[in-house]
Amino acid sequence: MRFFGKTKIDFIGKRRIAFAISLVVILAGIVSLVINKGPKYSIDFTGGVAMELDLTPVKEGAQIIKVQDIRDALTNAGIQDAEIQEIKGAEGKRFILIKTQVVGGMKDKTSTKVIDVIKKQFPDNVDPDTLIRLQEEVGPKIGEELKGKAILAIFWALLGIILYIWWRFEFTFGLAAVAALFHDILITIGIFSFLGIEISLSIVAALLTIVGYSLNDTIVVFDRIREDLKIYRKESYGSVINHSINETLSRTIITSLTTFVVVLSLYLFGGTVIHDFAFAILVGVIVGTYSSIFVASPLMVEHFNKREKKMGTRGKKK
Amino acid sequence: MRNKKIRGLIILGVLLVTAYYFLPMVVPNLPSFWTTKRLKLGLDLQGGSQIQLEVDFTNSELSEKEREDAIKTAYEIIRNRIDQFGVAEPLIQRVANTNRIIIQLPGLKDPGRAKDLIGKTAMLEFKFVASSEQMQETYKTMDKFLQENIQNYEILQEFSDINDTEEVVDILGIEEDAEDASYDNAMIFTDLTTSEEGMPLQIEYKYLATLKELLKDPQFLQNVPTGLQIALGKEDKNDPYSARDIYILHKRAEITGDALDNAITRIGQGYTAKDKGPYIMLEFKKTGAKKFKNITGQNIGERLAIMLDDIVFIAPTIESRIPDGQARITGNFTIEECHDMVIVLNAGSLPAPVNIIEERTVGPTLGSDSIKAGILAALIGMVVVILFMMIYYGLSGLFADIAVIVNVTFIIAVMTMLEGTLTMPGIAGMILTIGMAVDANVIIFERIREYLAAGKTVRSAVDSGFSRAMVTILDANITTLITALVLYQFGTGPIKGFAVTLSIGIVGSMFASIVLVKAIFDGLVTNSAKDKLSI
Numbered sequence: 001m002r003f004f005g006k007t008k009i010d011f012i013g014k015r016r017i018a019f020a021i022s023l024v025v026i027l028a029g030i031v032s033l034v035i036n037k038g039p040k041y042s043i044d045f046t047g048g049v050a051m052e053l054d055l056t057p058v059k060e061g062a063q064i065i066k067v068q069d070i071r072d073a074l075t076n077a078g079i080q081d082a083e084i085q086e087i088k089g090a091e092g093k094r095f096i097l098i099k100t101q102v103v104g105g106m107k108d109k110t111s112t113k114v115i116d117v118i119k120k121q122f123p124d125n126v127d128p129d130t131l132i133r134l135q136e137e138v139g140p141k142i143g144e145e146l147k148g149k150a151i152l153a154i155f156w157a158l159l160g161i162i163l164y165i166w167w168r169f170e171f172t173f174g175l176a177a178v179a180a181l182f183h184d185i186l187i188t189i190g191i192f193s194f195l196g197i198e199i200s201l202s203i204v205a206a207l208l209t210i211v212g213y214s215l216n217d218t219i220v221v222f223d224r225i226r227e228d229l230k231i232y233r234k235e236s237y238g239s240v241i242n243h244s245i246n247e248t249l250s251r252t253i254i255t256s257l258t259t260f261v262v263v264l265s266l267y268l269f270g271g272t273v274i275h276d277f278a279f280a281i282l283v284g285v286i287v288g289t290y291s292s293i294f295v296a297s298p299l300m301v302e303h304f305n306k307r308e309k310k311m312g313t314r315g316k317k318k
Numbered sequence: 319m320r321n322k323k324i325r326g327l328i329i330l331g332v333l334l335v336t337a338y339y340f341l342p343m344v345v346p347n348l349p350s351f352w353t354t355k356r357l358k359l360g361l362d363l364q365g366g367s368q369i370q371l372e373v374d375f376t377n378s379e380l381s382e383k384e385r386e387d388a389i390k391t392a393y394e395i396i397r398n399r400i401d402q403f404g405v406a407e408p409l410i411q412r413v414a415n416t417n418r419i420i421i422q423l424p425g426l427k428d429p430g431r432a433k434d435l436i437g438k439t440a441m442l443e444f445k446f447v448a449s450s451e452q453m454q455e456t457y458k459t460m461d462k463f464l465q466e467n468i469q470n471y472e473i474l475q476e477f478s479d480i481n482d483t484e485e486v487v488d489i490l491g492i493e494e495d496a497e498d499a500s501y502d503n504a505m506i507f508t509d510l511t512t513s514e515e516g517m518p519l520q521i522e523y524k525y526l527a528t529l530k531e532l533l534k535d536p537q538f539l540q541n542v543p544t545g546l547q548i549a550l551g552k553e554d555k556n557d558p559y560s561a562r563d564i565y566i567l568h569k570r571a572e573i574t575g576d577a578l579d580n581a582i583t584r585i586g587q588g589y590t591a592k593d594k595g596p597y598i599m600l601e602f603k604k605t606g607a608k609k610f611k612n613i614t615g616q617n618i619g620e621r622l623a624i625m626l627d628d629i630v631f632i633a634p635t636i637e638s639r640i641p642d643g644q645a646r647i648t649g650n651f652t653i654e655e656c657h658d659m660v661i662v663l664n665a666g667s668l669p670a671p672v673n674i675i676e677e678r679t680v681g682p683t684l685g686s687d688s689i690k691a692g693i694l695a696a697l698i699g700m701v702v703v704i705l706f707m708m709i710y711y712g713l714s715g716l717f718a719d720i721a722v723i724v725n726v727t728f729i730i731a732v733m734t735m736l737e738g739t740l741t742m743p744g745i746a747g748m749i750l751t752i753g754m755a756v757d758a759n760v761i762i763f764e765r766i767r768e769y770l771a772a773g774k775t776v777r778s779a780v781d782s783g784f785s786r787a788m789v790t791i792l793d794a795n796i797t798t799l800i801t802a803l804v805l806y807q808f809g810t811g812p813i814k815g816f817a818v819t820l821s822i823g824i825v826g827s828m829f830a831s832i833v834l835v836k837a838i839f840d841g842l843v844t845n846s847a848k849d850k851l852s853i
Contacts, residue, residue, distance in 0.1 A: 001710050002767075048797075054683065111428040111677065130428055133684040139675040142370070153808035158801040202743060205805055205813045209750065209820070213799035216754070216794040220761060223790040240480055251764045258706060258760075259753035262699030266749050269698055272689030273362065273684070273742050281750070 029190015442575025507564025577606025607643025
């Protein structure tokens with residue numbers, strides 16, 4: 001079976017349209033970021049308290065607790081501005097997510113305070129063995145450190161990649177690949193900002209995974225370009241690169257499809273903990289596939305064309 | 319031909335090792351030597367708490383060495399407290415080159431209590447060991463209490479039907495009392511606190527948790543004879559599973575840690591028999607010295623237990639009156655033992671506060687939800703990919719599927735071999751590699767299809783397809799590996815887990831799709847005169 005025979009789609013000729021689309025999407029993301037005053041960071045980076053509690057009624061006749069009830073109880077106990085929402089859990093369960101700032105320093109143990117308030121106010125809905133599903137309390141210092149580490153990680157990953165591609169191909173290939181990576185990351189962060197999803201430690205891990213994945217795709221095409229440039233010496237750069245993209249198209253689509261399918265499975269069935277992570281990678285697979293076809297390789301055409309103008313006709317180089 | 323033989327051997331070796339470490343996951347009741355290494359579950363899957371502490375030096379003017387000592391002291395205090403807490407397999411770790419300590423408490427449902435315990439100020443106390451009459455009385459009382467209330471203590475059921483305890487009685491030197499028949503038939507507390515070798519006042523590791531429960535039970539504690547206290551001795555650092563000492567002490571503390579000025583390790587010069595090897599030197603403050611002089615003077619020959627947070631570290635015998643506030647504790651100590659003890663002795667005066675700077679707890683219900691969801695997602699993803707490859711590439715797709723399955727078992731086997739920890743992001747990494755593992759084969763198969771379309775024979779299409787695709791696969795995978803390694807470097811716990819499974823998966827998938835699948839193709843293409851290939 002096969003989806004594609006030999007394709008002859010004119011990717012290169014239409015590259016300006018693709019560039020325009022990318023630009024619009026990236027700009028939309030940036031606008032969203034500006035409106036929302038930067039990305040929404042999770043407590044991993046800002047410090048704070050996040051807890052998921054099981055408040056399913058345990059006693060006969062126990063009331064179903066409303067979000068407002070919890071807010072009132074917490075406010076009375078001096079924990080203001082908590083972000084409280086319901087999480088879709090298993091059938092008949094009531095899981096509540098509470099996020100708040102650290103009140104009065106880590107020594108006072110805000111999370112313990114919240115637990116105490118809940119236990120006291122809603123005894124009919126608390127089974128002490130299962131109450132806490134998730135409880136995270138991060139001091140502001142740790143948050144700052146993790147932010148620094150995350151930025152460093154992205155920096156080192158990109159540097160390592162540029163160097164490797166420089167060594168294996170040419171410096172420009174490395175630059176084009178990294179440009180495509182920035183494209184992917186910007187779009188993903190933009191989409192996250194648009195949907196109001198928090199950037200947490202695991203989302204940074206997802207971003208780096210996207211980097212690795214998108215690059216994988218890009219390199220397969222680059223590799224073909226390198227090979228084809230040697231074979232079709234008489235043709236123009238645009239036509240050779242277009243040829244390479246078409247030749248590898250079937251592989252690009254199929255690998256993206258299998259990866260997409262497993263990540264979709266992770267997103268749909270993998271549970272709440274991994275949900276945002278899977279979503280980020282899902283976005284990344286689509287954007288990464290798009291960028292290796294429509295961004296990275298066409299960028300190489302731009303570069304080669306410029307060089308040709310300077311150095312004369314193709315075939316004479318080197 | 320010789321190369322092929324070597325390749326065959328390598329494949330066989332990898333498959334055997336993989337099978338060896340993977341089998342315990344799926345086959346129950348394997349011989350014990352086979353199951354010594356196992357894959358641990360991370361706290362996010364089994365539930366539990368991770369707490370990060372920092373020794374705070376911001377307002378102190380301590381020297382480098384004093385800081386180092388303060389961190390060690392904090393570490394020792396915390397280890398001691400966690401020990402009392404009764405969590406199975408806790409992990410307490412100093413973060414290298416920092417003033418931080420990470421504690422992992424698997425299975426903990428409510429971290430509040432643990433945090434309270436960690437946040438407490440350390441309590442160093444000196445208490446007298448009870449006389450043998452008092453000990454016997456304690457044993458009698460506790461045995462009687464437990465027998466009468468056995469229905470309240472499910473944890474003790476296994477002791478209730480043991481009657482034959484003659485031997486133990488002799489060792490303890492308790493005269494059997496003919497009139498006291500009820501005492502005669504069940505000595506639950508005595509049994510519990512006698513080691514397998516018959517040593518009294520020792521608790522086997524397997525009953526340790528039970529005793530810890532009892533020592534927290536208010537009803538049990540109420541029945542301990544007035545003025546006395548039952549306490550646990552310290553854990554043997556080198557052998558945490560060995561039997562531990564139990565002490566029966568006077569409840570009243572004679573002196574507390576604040577009377578102590580300093581404790582140091584000294585090494586004897588060997589002029590006298592007693593002055594040999596390392597010992598511990600205690601220096602009391604002025605008021606403490608006076609008190610100590612009286613206590614030692616009046617109690618020569620008694621044992622004075624030194625305890626930190628209710629755990630007895632050592633119980634030396636008072637040999638003489640100590641007039642000048644300078645006591646020495648001798649024994650057959652190693653230098654290391656002395657150092658550990660000195661840390662404990664100085665714990666009463668922790669020079670810098672310890673703060674909790676991070677806490678992450680996953681409840682057992684969320685943990686088990688995550689495992690179930692992770693396995694479900696992995697299985698569904700895997701089945702879809704396997705079916706797709708079979709439909710799209712026919713027989714060749716089936717070979718790629720073998721590679722996928724080998725790769726997944728390979729990841730689990732290597733993780734087991736390295737005694738790694740499986741986390742939820744780790745499962746995600748594994749699922750991701752399922753999708754990416756077929757990539758190498760997709761690249762190869764697409765090449766082979768191209769060559770076949772160009773009119774090459776099956777044999778040469780397969781050979782050129784593999785050799786040409788190899789370069790691409792290496793380039794593509796090495797860059798992914800770079801990002802995985804960076805992730806490992808920067809990541810904390812769970813993200814490290816993701817990086818590890820991803821890296822192992824990349825290596826495994828390259829092996830499976832290049833070496834293994836090529837071998838299968840070679841076998842197929844050479845051994846049959848086929849001029850058609852299902853691809």
